[in-house]
Amino acid sequence: MAIHTLANRAPALEDILGKAAHRLEERLHALADWDSRFDHLDATLARRLDEGQAPSPSTVWVWRRLEDSSGQLTIGMLVSELGCSRKHLAERFHEEVGVPPKTLARLLRFNRAVRLLRASPASLPEIAHGCGY
Numbered sequence: 001m002a003i004h005t006l007a008n009r010a011p012a013l014e015d016i017l018g019k020a021a022h023r024l025e026e027r028l029h030a031l032a033d034w035d036s037r038f039d040h041l042d043a044t045l046a047r048r049l050d051e052g053q054a055p056s057p058s059t060v061w062v063w064r065r066l067e068d069s070s071g072q073l074t075i076g077m078l079v080s081e082l083g084c085s086r087k088h089l090a091e092r093f094h095e096e097v098g099v100p101p102k103t104l105a106r107l108l109r110f111n112r113a114v115r116l117l118r119a120s121p122a123s124l125p126e127i128a129h130g131c132g133y
Contacts, residue, residue: 003052007098017048055096058082062093062101071108072132075101109133 006016013021024044028037055063062078078101079089093101113131120127 002095003098004095007094056092058084058089059093059096062089063097063104066101066105066108069108070112070131071105071110073105075105 013024017024024041028040031037031040062082065073065078065081075086075089079086082089090100090102093099093104097104109131113127113133116122116127116131117124122130
């Protein structure tokens with residue numbers, strides 16, 4: 001299943017795992033505590049992700065550039081560095097990640113603002129400005 005088909009949805013487990021969903025539910029139910037259940041679920045999901053197609057090198061590069069900048073880079077800067085069109089970048093990124101790069105940048109900026117609000121004595125306007133708002 002392509003990752004972009006899951007964006008903005010809450011699919012049933014069967015939609016993603018098929019018949020394996022029932023076995024997973026049974027296994028989780030049989031485990032003794034929540035820590036064991038979450039460990040098993042994490043391992044199962046990690047295995048499934050490893051079985052999927054890896055994102056393209058350009059998508060990984062864009063993700064890292066956005067993450068390193070806490071979402072501060074503009075899409076124009078990224079397409080200039082990458083040498084492609086905005087449309088190509090947005091379509092490819094959305095297909096492989098599930099959201100367009102601009103959405104990821106917004107989430108990264110927001111997460112940085114939340115971290116700074118919790119840890120910094122700076123004022124709200126200072127933090128907002130420092131995070132690109």
